[in-house]
Amino acid sequence: MSDKLHEVSIEVNGKARPGAVPARLSLVDWLRDELCLTGTHVGCEHGICGACSVMLDGEPVRSCLMYTVQANGHRVTTVEGLAKPDGSMSILQDAFCETHGLQCGYCTPGMLIAAQGLLNSNPNPTEEQIRDAIGGNLCRCTGYQQIVEAVQLAAERTK
Amino acid sequence: MNPFRYIGKKRRTKEDPRFVSGRGRYVADIALAGMKHVALVASPHASARIVSINTRPALALPGVLYVLTGEEFCAGTDSLVTGVDAPKLTRFALAKGVVRYAGEWVAAVVADTRAQAEDAAELVGVEYEPLPHVIDPEQAMAPGAPLVHPAHGSNVILHKKFVWGPVEEIFAKAQHQLAFRATWGRSATVPIETFGVAAQWDPGTEILDVWASIQMPKYPDQVAKALRLPGNGVRVHYDVDVGGSYGVKRGLKHTVLVGYLAKKLGVPLRFIEDRLENLRGGDMQGPDRFFDMQVAFDSDGTLRAWKIRAVDDVGAYAGRAPFQLGKPITAICGPYRILAVEYDATSVLTHKTPQEAVRGFGQSPTNFAMERCVDRVAAFLKMDRVELRKKNLIRKDQFPYTIPSGSTYDSGDYHAVLDKALAAIGYPALIAKREAARKGGKLAGIGISTCLEPSGGNSAFEVLLNPKNETTTWMDSCLVRIDLAGSITGVMNTSSSGQGHESLVSTVVGEILERDPASVRVVRADSLSALPSNSPVGSRMAIMLGGAAAGAAKKIRETLVAIAAHNFECAPEDLEYRNGDVSLKGAPEKKLAWDQLVEIAHRKFHRMPPGIEPGLQAKFVWEVPTGGGLPDAEGRVQMYPCYSFEAHLVYVEIDPDTGKPALGKYVCGHDCGVMINPDIVHGMTYGGIAHGIGAALYEKFSYTEDGQLAAGTFMDYLLPSAMEVPALAIVDHCTPSPLTTFGQKGSGEAGYLGAPAAIANAVNDALAPAGAAIDTLPMSHLAIWNAIHSGKRT
Numbered sequence: 004m005s006d007k008l009h010e011v012s013i014e015v016n017g018k019a020r021p022g023a024v025p026a027r028l029s030l031v032d033w034l035r036d037e038l039c040l041t042g043t044h045v046g047c048e049h050g051i052c053g054a055c056s057v058m059l060d061g062e063p064v065r066s067c068l069m070y071t072v073q074a075n076g077h078r079v080t081t082v083e084g085l086a087k088p089d090g091s092m093s094i095l096q097d098a099f100c101e102t103h104g105l106q107c108g109y110c111t112p113g114m115l116i117a118a119q120g121l122l123n124s125n126p127n128p129t130e131e132q133i134r135d136a137i138g139g140n141l142c143r144c145t146g147y148q149q150i151v152e153a154v155q156l157a158a159e160r161t162k
Numbered sequence: 163m164n165p166f167r168y169i170g171k172k173r174r175t176k177e178d179p180r181f182v183s184g185r186g187r188y189v190a191d192i193a194l195a196g197m198k199h200v201a202l203v204a205s206p207h208a209s210a211r212i213v214s215i216n217t218r219p220a221l222a223l224p225g226v227l228y229v230l231t232g233e234e235f236c237a238g239t240d241s242l243v244t245g246v247d248a249p250k251l252t253r254f255a256l257a258k259g260v261v262r263y264a265g266e267w268v269a270a271v272v273a274d275t276r277a278q279a280e281d282a283a284e285l286v287g288v289e290y291e292p293l294p295h296v297i298d299p300e301q302a303m304a305p306g307a308p309l310v311h312p313a314h315g316s317n318v319i320l321h322k323k324f325v326w327g328p329v330e331e332i333f334a335k336a337q338h339q340l341a342f343r344a345t346w347g348r349s350a351t352v353p354i355e356t357f358g359v360a361a362q363w364d365p366g367t368e369i370l371d372v373w374a375s376i377q378m379p380k381y382p383d384q385v386a387k388a389l390r391l392p393g394n395g396v397r398v399h400y401d402v403d404v405g406g407s408y409g410v411k412r413g414l415k416h417t418v419l420v421g422y423l424a425k426k427l428g429v430p431l432r433f434i435e436d437r438l439e440n441l442r443g444g445d446m447q448g449p450d451r452f453f454d455m456q457v458a459f460d461s462d463g464t465l466r467a468w469k470i471r472a473v474d475d476v477g478a479y480a481g482r483a484p485f486q487l488g489k490p491i492t493a494i495c496g497p498y499r500i501l502a503v504e505y506d507a508t509s510v511l512t513h514k515t516p517q518e519a520v521r522g523f524g525q526s527p528t529n530f531a532m533e534r535c536v537d538r539v540a541a542f543l544k545m546d547r548v549e550l551r552k553k554n555l556i557r558k559d560q561f562p563y564t565i566p567s568g569s570t571y572d573s574g575d576y577h578a579v580l581d582k583a584l585a586a587i588g589y590p591a592l593i594a595k596r597e598a599a600r601k602g603g604k605l606a607g608i609g610i611s612t613c614l615e616p617s618g619g620n621s622a623f624e625v626l627l628n629p630k631n632e633t634t635t636w637m638d639s640c641l642v643r644i645d646l647a648g649s650i651t652g653v654m655n656t657s658s659s660g661q662g663h664e665s666l667v668s669t670v671v672g673e674i675l676e677r678d679p680a681s682v683r684v685v686r687a688d689s690l691s692a693l694p695s696n697s698p699v700g701s702r703m704a705i706m707l708g709g710a711a712a713g714a715a716k717k718i719r720e721t722l723v724a725i726a727a728h729n730f731e732c733a734p735e736d737l738e739y740r741n742g743d744v745s746l747k748g749a750p751e752k753k754l755a756w757d758q759l760v761e762i763a764h765r766k767f768h769r770m771p772p773g774i775e776p777g778l779q780a781k782f783v784w785e786v787p788t789g790g791g792l793p794d795a796e797g798r799v800q801m802y803p804c805y806s807f808e809a810h811l812v813y814v815e816i817d818p819d820t821g822k823p824a825l826g827k828y829v830c831g832h833d834c835g836v837m838i839n840p841d842i843v844h845g846m847t848y849g850g851i852a853h854g855i856g857a858a859l860y861e862k863f864s865y866t867e868d869g870q871l872a873a874g875t876f877m878d879y880l881l882p883s884a885m886e887v888p889a890l891a892i893v894d895h896c897t898p899s900p901l902t903t904f905g906q907k908g909s910g911e912a913g914y915l916g917a918p919a920a921i922a923n924a925v926n927d928a929l930a931p932a933g934a935a936i937d938t939l940p941m942s943h944l945a946i947w948n949a950i951h952s953g954k955r956t
């Protein structure tokens with residue numbers, strides 16, 4: 004491997020985060036290991052489970068399938084950046100607590116990113132659209148039922 | 163009417179807020195100062211002799227500290243424990259001399275970063291000489307088969323045959339008999355978080371600190387034993403959030419390996435499995451079992467007796483996995499009045515990844531076989547499947563009901579639960595829908611299953627299957643402490659993997675002490691300061707941790723009343739406890755408030771009654787209700803105390819051109835007694851159904867003929883997404899258990915225990931008009947398509 008470091012400047016959760024990274028460093032490893040943003044989780048490292056989902060310029064992406072250098076100049080939002088400016092839970096986060104849309108919490112950050120991505124573009128999704136939007140995020144605890152309910156509740160409360 | 167203040171009410175959990183804000187603390191989030199990383203070298207062969215290992219190129223890479231091989235590791239540690247009686251079967255984290263499955267770990271590399279360790283692992287040169295292998299359990303039992311462990315002398319590591327009741331007599335007299343084979347494919351719960359462990363050795367205190375993604379009874383003891391450390395030389399930190407487990411996160415070999423290296427090298431280490439390691443060498447695959455079923459029954463649909471031969475492929479090594487043939491003995495009749503049972507259980511070694519505990523501990527495969535049996539009897543007699551079940555279900559007035567294998571079911575109202583589920587799904591309309599779909603040329607079916615979830619396990623299957631392994635308790639504990647400020651803290655003694663135990667303890671303690679659960683903090687002891695626990699296995703925590711927390715809280719409450727009685731110079735019976743305050747009955751103004759009582763306990767010994775310790779804390783260690791007994795000469799023993807019941811109904815339509823099944827309406831009628839937190843119970847049940855959908859239709863650890871795992875990624879091992887899992891509905895019923903503190907039963911395995919059976923029955927109902935049937939799971943699209951187009955049973 005090359006030890007050469009590449010300068011990057013990435014906006015993470017609203018703050019500019021400059022850094023120097025090897026070309027092969029994945030975005031999720033940079034977020035977790037360098038920025039200590041451990042809310043983003045690693046599940047499969049091959050782009051199927053969605054646990055590592057973050058938003059890139061507002062769109063959900065897999066941070067395990069992306070190199071840090073590819074995010075240079077872009078905006079990244081992680082689960083830590085979903086809260087309201089005063090630090091309290093967002094409507095969606097609160098809805099997940101209300102319907103118990105999680106158990107072990109491991110897929111939850113990625114699930115929140117996927118669901119928030121949906122609500123940002125479609126404030127009134129149908130159940131089918133919700134299932135489609137979270138269809139790339141695997142959960143082994145919930146059977147998705149209370150997650151779907153959480154997203155429906157958040158959509159209602161956002162109106 | 164709900165008689166409780168907090169129990170059974172909708173309450174947000176204590177755990178959810180930290181998880182939705184990304185503030186969980188999982189093992190991969192544990193960063194120790196100066197921490198190094200471990201990567202593994204895995205065998206590419208199912209069976210081979212290790213000729214040589216060249217570590218030099220790996221050691222030459224920058225950042226690499228050490229390469230460990232099996233020779234050194236096996237000399238420096240002891241074998242992990244095998245639960246069954248097979249003393250010559252050893253199991254170490256690293257192979258020595260031979261490898262017994264593709265993916266088995268051969269060497270471990272330690273480096274400054276995980277990337278460096280993985281790079282170096284690729285440079286470890288291992289020369290192998292391939293040996294014969296066997297991956298089919300029936301071939302493994304045949305004479306002349308390659309032996310996985312030649313020292314054991316056979317590939318069979320467990321064979322037990324039980325006969326409970328006059329089986330042969332009943333078979334001779336019964337009007338009909340049926341026989342068939344049902345096969346449960348090798349699948350597992352596959353959490354989204356892989357297994358991980360971090361460890362640090364302190365030579366000053368001679369303690370190995372361990373943080374792990376763990377759900378394993380007796381974990382610290384077994385790690386210490388294998389590392390040749392005293393029991394108090396290992397300290398497991400239970401305040402690590404576990405990203406799902408559902409049985410499989412046992413991680414003993416991982417921990418012994420990392421613990422050995424941390425101690426030897428004097429550096430803190432962390433190892434996090436990647437997904438391939440998790441699926442292949444992580445030893446977390448589940449039961450792989452076929453059942454030869456025979457049933458004796460009468461023309462009126464009365465089930466009389468059955469014979470079950472279960473053969474389970476346990477893979478290349480064994481820990482507790484063979485005991486998964488034992489748990490089903492506690493519900494070997496299902497929910498039915500069956501007078502006699504023969505059970506012939508065999509655990510077979512093959513050159514596959516070792517099996518580990520999976521949600522239900524063998525009960526779900528057994529329920530699948532029994533429920534296919536019931537549907538086959540109905541088809542034979544041309545009887546309605548619901549009517550056949552209703553005819554044979556144990557009636558409400560028959561509880562407590564003792565089955566031939568010795569367990570007594572505590573309580574239930576199976577007919578009521580089934581009726582509720584039928585009403586909820588609109589059964590007559592569903593039948594009409596199926597008929598209309600069939601008339602339209604579609605393959606449509608309805609699936610039914612009625613089955614049990616034994617809960618609160620006492621591990622009596624250990625001694626039943628291995629008399630040398632005398633286990634008659636499976637206790638759990640809680641400590642409740644009130645500090646000087648009057649705040650309540652509950653201390654639990656194990657890690658959790660999503661079951662909401664902090665919510666459980668706070669709700670129960672709040673209920674007993676009549677204080678708001680939101681104000682009750684729940685923390686976790688480490689294993690050196692912990693009271694006894696057996697981890698959250700066997701659907702036991704609502705019963706056992708809930709019971710222990712209630713027991714401790716009751717002691718606190720009694721102490722508060724005793725303090726007031728002493729100060730009022732009256733008898734405790736003259737006093738009334740309300741919201742933490744204690745007052746004289748009939749004279750509410752004569753009262754000592756919570757804060758005053760707490761202050762007396764902590765500071766005013768002169769106002770304390772004699773014989774009561776100062777401070778305000780209580781521990782409670784609870785033995786399993788009905789536990790403590792040994793099997794009798796016929797192998798009868800009470801295993802689990804409580805029996806939850808579930809009735810599943812599901813509608814399926816199959817695309818005949820692709821074999822793809824689409825699940826429609828799904829209803830689960832569920833009775834787990836008193837629910838402490840309904841949202842948590844429902845959530846686990848929904849999740850269990852999703853697991854069941856995976857086991858029934860999608861998930862399989864397939865092996866090629868040369869013994870390679872063909873499902874090492876999520877492209878091949880297919881987990882159901884929100885697109886495969888339909889909207890699910892649960893209908894609650896409550897028959898309290900007479901054996902537990904609040905009437906609660908277990909529910910952690912709910913849904914999973916009946917879903918595969920119901921789905922298998924639905925697919926078979928859909929295939930029946932085509933003259934096809936499938937009794938092998940998973941029923942992949944291809945298997946369904948083949949069944950449709952060959953028109954024969956598979």
